[in-house]
Amino acid sequence: MEHQEIIGTLAGIFTTVAVIPQIVKAVQTKKVNDISPVFFSVLLLGVGLWTYYGILKKDWPIILTNGISFLLNGFMLVFYFVTKEK
Template sequence: METVIGTIAGALTSISMLPQLIKVIKEKEVQPLSPTMIIVLMAGVALWVVYGIMKSEWPIIISNSFSFLVNGLLLIYYYILKE
C-alpha cells in the first residue's frame, strides 16, 4: 500500500507543472514565470532523485526525474522566449 500511495503522490506532484509548460508552449509567454523558483525546484527534485537512488525507491526516482525534465524544459523555454 505504501508503494501505491507513493507512486500516486509522485505522479501527481510530477505532472503539476505540466499545465504550465503546455501554456508556455501554446502562448509563447514566459513573463509571469520566476526562473529562480524553477531552478530551486529543480535542485530539490534532483536531490529527491539522488535520495531515491540511495534508497532504491523507483517511485521516487521516476517521478522526480520526470519532474526535473518538465521543469528543465520550462526553464529552457523561459530563456528562449524571454524578451
C-alpha cells in the same frame, strides 16, 4: 504493490504532472515573462536531490517521478530563457 508504495507513487505522479499545464500554456502562447526562473531553479534543485535520494535508496517510484519532474522543470527553465522578452 503495498499500500505505502501506492500512496508514494500517486503522490509522485500528482506532483510531477502539476507542472504540465504551465508548460503547455507557455509553449502555446510563447509568453513566459510571468514565470519565476528562481522558482523553477529551486524546484529543479529539489527534484534533482529527490532523484538522487531515490537512487541511493533504490526506490523506483521516487526515482521515476522525480526524474520525470526534473526533466519537465528543466525544460520549463530552458524554455523560459530561450523565449523570454528582453
